Amino acid sequence: MRVTLQGIGKSYPTQGGGTFVALENVSLEIREGEFLALIGVSGCGKSTLLELIAGLQTPTAGTIAFDGIPHVGPHPRVSVVFQEDSTFPWKTVAGNIGFGLEMRGADPKARARRVEAMIDLVGLRGFEDRYPHQLSGGMRQRVAIGRTLVLDPAILLMDEPFGALDEQTRFLLGEELLRIWRESGATVVFVTHSLHEAVQLADRIAVIAPRPGRIVRIIDNDLSRPRRESHEAERYGAMIEELRVLLGLEGNREQTRA
Amino acid sequence: MSRRERNLVLARVAIVVVAVGILELLARLGTFGPTLSVPPSVMLQTLMASLADGTLVPDVVRTAIEIGLAYAIALAIGLPLGVVLWRSRPLAIAVEPYLLAYYVIPLFAFYPLFIKIFGGGIAPIVAIGVINGIGAIAMNVLVGLREIPRVQLAVARSLMLGQTQTLLHVVVPATIPQAFVGIRLGFIYSLIGVIAAEFILATAGVGYRIAYDYNNFESRSMFATILLVLIASIAANQALISIERRLQRHRRA
Amino acid sequence: MTRIRLLSIVALFALWEVLSLYLGEDYLPGPWLTAQVIADGIARGWLTRATWITLGEVAPAFAIAAVAGLFFGAVLGLSRLWGEIMEPLILGVYAVPKVTLYPIFLLVFKVGAASKIAFGMFHGVFPVQIIAQAAVAHIRPVYLKVARSLSLTPAQTVLHVVIPALVPALVVGLRLAFSLTFIGVILAEIFASRGGLGFLLSAADQTFDVKRVNAVIVVLAVIGVGVNLLFNLAERRVAPVRNEERQATLAA
Numbered sequence A: 001m002r003v004t005l006q007g008i009g010k011s012y013p014t015q016g017g018g019t020f021v022a023l024e025n026v027s028l029e030i031r032e033g034e035f036l037a038l039i040g041v042s043g044c045g046k047s048t049l050l051e052l053i054a055g056l057q058t059p060t061a062g063t064i065a066f067d068g069i070p071h072v073g074p075h076p077r078v079s080v081v082f083q084e085d086s087t088f089p090w091k092t093v094a095g096n097i098g099f100g101l102e103m104r105g106a107d108p109k110a111r112a113r114r115v116e117a118m119i120d121l122v123g124l125r126g127f128e129d130r131y132p133h134q135l136s137g138g139m140r141q142r143v144a145i146g147r148t149l150v151l152d153p154a155i156l157l158m159d160e161p162f163g164a165l166d167e168q169t170r171f172l173l174g175e176e177l178l179r180i181w182r183e184s185g186a187t188v189v190f191v192t193h194s195l196h197e198a199v200q201l202a203d204r205i206a207v208i209a210p211r212p213g214r215i216v217r218i219i220d221n222d223l224s225r226p227r228r229e230s231h232e233a234e235r236y237g238a239m240i241e242e243l244r245v246l247l248g249l250e251g252n253r254e255q256t257r258a
Numbered sequence B: 001m002s003r004r005e006r007n008l009v010l011a012r013v014a015i016v017v018v019a020v021g022i023l024e025l026l027a028r029l030g031t032f033g034p035t036l037s038v039p040p041s042v043m044l045q046t047l048m049a050s051l052a053d054g055t056l057v058p059d060v061v062r063t064a065i066e067i068g069l070a071y072a073i074a075l076a077i078g079l080p081l082g083v084v085l086w087r088s089r090p091l092a093i094a095v096e097p098y099l100l101a102y103y104v105i106p107l108f109a110f111y112p113l114f115i116k117i118f119g120g121g122i123a124p125i126v127a128i129g130v131i132n133g134i135g136a137i138a139m140n141v142l143v144g145l146r147e148i149p150r151v152q153l154a155v156a157r158s159l160m161l162g163q164t165q166t167l168l169h170v171v172v173p174a175t176i177p178q179a180f181v182g183i184r185l186g187f188i189y190s191l192i193g194v195i196a197a198e199f200i201l202a203t204a205g206v207g208y209r210i211a212y213d214y215n216n217f218e219s220r221s222m223f224a225t226i227l228l229v230l231i232a233s234i235a236a237n238q239a240l241i242s243i244e245r246r247l248q249r250h251r252r253a
Numbered sequence C: 001m002t003r004i005r006l007l008s009i010v011a012l013f014a015l016w017e018v019l020s021l022y023l024g025e026d027y028l029p030g031p032w033l034t035a036q037v038i039a040d041g042i043a044r045g046w047l048t049r050a051t052w053i054t055l056g057e058v059a060p061a062f063a064i065a066a067v068a069g070l071f072f073g074a075v076l077g078l079s080r081l082w083g084e085i086m087e088p089l090i091l092g093v094y095a096v097p098k099v100t101l102y103p104i105f106l107l108v109f110k111v112g113a114a115s116k117i118a119f120g121m122f123h124g125v126f127p128v129q130i131i132a133q134a135a136v137a138h139i140r141p142v143y144l145k146v147a148r149s150l151s152l153t154p155a156q157t158v159l160h161v162v163i164p165a166l167v168p169a170l171v172v173g174l175r176l177a178f179s180l181t182f183i184g185v186i187l188a189e190i191f192a193s194r195g196g197l198g199f200l201l202s203a204a205d206q207t208f209d210v211k212r213v214n215a216v217i218v219v220l221a222v223i224g225v226g227v228n229l230l231f232n233l234a235e236r237r238v239a240p241v242r243n244e245e246r247q248a249t250l251a252a
């Protein structure tokens, strides 16, 4: 499914009676089946943009259309994975993964089958009867991913889904996500503030600048997959460098290298 | 104080004023019948009068002494008890069920026993105040100590702090906010224990005066004394809460 | 662990026995004598009758306290503004020795079951209200986001997300509410009543019948601790994660 953002703006009223502009005039065409990364410094409006697409917030300006049809509110073919732990502590791994299907009234047998398959897909075989508090952070995030994927979404929105995880788990889950994305054919919109994560995962990288939040550049990433820094070191490095400049991180670079 | 906080306080004051105003009006109209229709203004006048002419003063003094004693003893036992339970795992396992069962039994039931152990006078009343306070104090100290982040103790060790230094500069500051919850609740519970014990069991003190006035149909002075108890306990609680806020200011949420 | 706990129970009875030997059985009847008195109370019915009267008052008082507490807790938890305005006022009332207000209940409801139930309810309603309000106000926003992104109906959201998220806190609140309701009813019975365990206690005390006093204390302890254990079991089932912290801060 294709998503069209047309002149999206979002502002919040402030305590003093003014308005705070979180996003201004964001126009973007998200292509069917692509892997799009949204990157920007903390507080630039990434989560806001994602929640607007998810229909969890309503824009104060502009329209959102799915396959050309304008839409307001949550869309049944759009699923979200949140940055924070969003698993339900009162449900087992299997119960969590099957939650959306259960709520949509899926036939119990079909549901059980799909949950089973999903448990394998996200690598939680053997943990299906555990509760979230008995799992590591990475496993809980797999549960959350499984809970959204099992709904077979046409669009998968992910808000820094690996943000709370260590480098290794991040890498492994990133690889798995790419596999799942290829197999499912879903459109993925992936929020991150990690340059490497964006370059390793995405087809296109939309760079968001803060105050007010706006898209300053969309970079096409045609590095061949699987991507490693060592494969096309020069182009990989150049892309990271370009993102660094766009994000205004140049000044810090000297310090980190020194 | 931010403008929002000030408005919240104003709203609360407004609610109390309106509630008291309605009560005043209804009481003046005699809505609740002859015994219950005591307007708050009359309660206050009666209270002032009985404090001024000294009729209530001995009871107030007595109750204050009982609460002070009970609270001091409860602290003297409860604080070290929390520390001891923290240091000794087996003891904690043995005592914890009692601490949790602490407030589920009406402790006043032990009053006859206390009279036998301590004799008459204020001792048995104080004893009820003490046991009512100890549980909350010990339990919150224990929780506070248990929740000292391990990394803070590790820092102390890596800096090779001595035992006293560790205690003084790491353990105590890390525990104070939670321990103070116990120190505050301990006071409230001691106060509740003492006044309630006086109310049902004693022959003197503020609590007793309320019971006495009730039994003798003196509803004016009964309501006056109830008003005193309300004002005193709410004021004490408020003062302790504001100290607690200050102590917890540096805490992450 | 269980061995230590068993030992501690043995130690408690030993202490009781020693104390009763020291003070004399006429002052403090020991465990064995007390057990005999309880057996007599059950056989002849005076103890069971009083227990049923008390429980018959505690049950409706607790039910009303639970429903009212949950309702007002939910309402104030949902409205951030009203919650913030009312919270200190409610905590203030919670800090008052509530038994001193019992005469007002007596004047309104007269001596009898109604005044005891009303007072028991008043004595127990606060912890449920306070805990429910905090739980509703602090329910993790991401749970509600999940519900909305799945386009759940309001009924589904409440039934499958909000209530399960609140259950652990509510069990704690209900447990505290039971204890306080129970204590409130006993206090009321001690002060002015013609039946129930509290009445039995004060009557026995006035006639210097220490054996009965002890028997009643034991029954009170068994009810209080027993019901608490049930709640603890329920808590462990619905909330596998420990919430010791909440218990300590809000104990009683």
Ligand SMILES: Nc1ncnc2c1ncn2[C@@H]1O[C@H](COP(=O)(O)OP(=O)(O)O)[C@@H](O)[C@H]1O
Pocket (backbone or CB within 6 Å): A012, A020, A022, A040, A041, A042, A043, A044, A045, A046, A047, A048, A049
């Ligand atoms: N509900 C809200 N009310 C007011 N300001 C908000 C609200 N939500 C987000 N903001 C502000 O909008 C900006 C963008 O927030 P967010 O989208 O969460 O940033 P990011 O996800 O990129 O870190 C931030 O400055 C944040 O403070």
Ligand SMILES: [Mg+2]
Pocket (backbone or CB within 6 Å): A046, A047, A048
């Ligand atoms: Mg964000």
